[in-house]
Amino acid sequence: MDHKVLLKSKAPALVFVALIILFGVISSLLSGCSTQTLANTGGRFKVVATTTMLFDLVAAIGGNQIEATGLMGPGIDPHLYQASAGDVTKMLKADVVVYNGLRLEGKMGDEFAYLSEQGKFVICAEDGVDSAKLLADENNPDIYDPHIWFDVSIWKDVAGHVAACLSKADPAGTGVYSSNLEKYLAELDELDQYIRERVEELPEQQRVLVTAHDAFRYFGVAYKVKVMGLQGVSTDAEAGTADVSNLAEYIARNRIKAIFVESSVPPKNIEALRDAVEARGFAVKIGGQLYSDSLGDEASGHNTYILTLKANIDAIANALK
Ligand SMILES: [Zn+2]
Numbered sequence: 001m002d003h004k005v006l007l008k009s010k011a012p013a014l015v016f017v018a019l020i021i022l023f024g025v026i027s028s029l030l031s032g033c034s035t036q037t038l039a040n041t042g043g044r045f046k047v048v049a050t051t052t053m054l055f056d057l058v059a060a061i062g063g064n065q066i067e068a069t070g071l072m073g074p075g076i077d078p079h080l081y082q083a084s085a086g087d088v089t090k091m092l093k094a095d096v097v098v099y100n101g102l103r104l105e106g107k108m109g110d111e112f113a114y115l116s117e118q119g120k121f122v123i124c125a126e127d128g129v130d131s132a133k134l135l136a137d138e139n140n141p142d143i144y145d146p147h148i149w150f151d152v153s154i155w156k157d158v159a160g161h162v163a164a165c166l167s168k169a170d171p172a173g174t175g176v177y178s179s180n181l182e183k184y185l186a187e188l189d190e191l192d193q194y195i196r197e198r199v200e201e202l203p204e205q206q207r208v209l210v211t212a213h214d215a216f217r218y219f220g221v222a223y224k225v226k227v228m229g230l231q232g233v234s235t236d237a238e239a240g241t242a243d244v245s246n247l248a249e250y251i252a253r254n255r256i257k258a259i260f261v262e263s264s265v266p267p268k269n270i271e272a273l274r275d276a277v278e279a280r281g282f283a284v285k286i287g288g289q290l291y292s293d294s295l296g297d298e299a300s301g302h303n304t305y306i307l308t309l310k311a312n313i314d315a316i317a318n319a320l321k
Helices: 003-031 052-065 085-093 109-117 152-169 171-200 217-223 241-254 268-279 305-320
Strands: 045-049 066-070 096-099 121-124 208-213 226-231 258-262 285-290
Touching (some): 045 052, 045 085, 052 066, 052 096, 052 152, 052 171, 085 109, 096 152, 109 121, 121 152, 152 171, 152 217, 171 305, 208 268, 226 241, 226 268, 241 268, 258 268, 268 285, 285 305
Parallel strands (some): 096 121, 208 226
């Protein structure tokens, strides 16, 4: 064969290969999980997740294909959590690290930057969510509210993103990840429906949720409940006395039956709010403890995402109806 002809016939193939590589790079960039190839050194695929919500999600999708580890235990506040040396070691030894992003793990920025430098395969839940669905912080439009797990439809997007990224990191597990994802999405649809039905039991004027910090805004938008928090979207700030007095006024005037403490936030601010409402002549009750930034523990029986969100909506509906 003439050399020139050979070159000519190869050229389109080379262009084709280059296009495929380019497409691969672009789709990896768009998918938001890192593109590092992995050297898994035998045994199950090791996945470390920061929060209890992500640990549960990863375990549901990874099943027996992975060995999942969570860094934060039940009741731990992720806004304030500082990674220990042991946590950093766990993340470095993992095949994949999964975190929420949107500054939820506000004190772990340096660790995530370090993992990226080290070429660690990281999955950030934030990257699985269409930015049009994100809520901006009311006080700071440059910051998004990180509490995305309280809108089940958003959490479904995160589940899809995690499954896609795990398949990329561990192609051998693709079948497991996709079949577990399908099952899990059906369970999340049932959960979403359950929450809607329980909200509908409440009279319109009682569809108001007052809690210690602004963790429930996604819940409020998704399920049409008015949400008011004493602190902003991070617990890393004090509630001012003006906030307490305005909220107390609102609760007394609208005769909101109950306000709620949160499992990962000390109850003192909500107790002060209750006293301020009582001082205005209306007896508001503390309607129980909601899980905000962590799932329940084993003893509570609410130690999965689905059980935790059910416990929350049951506490809310039972106290306000
Ligand atoms: Zn929070």
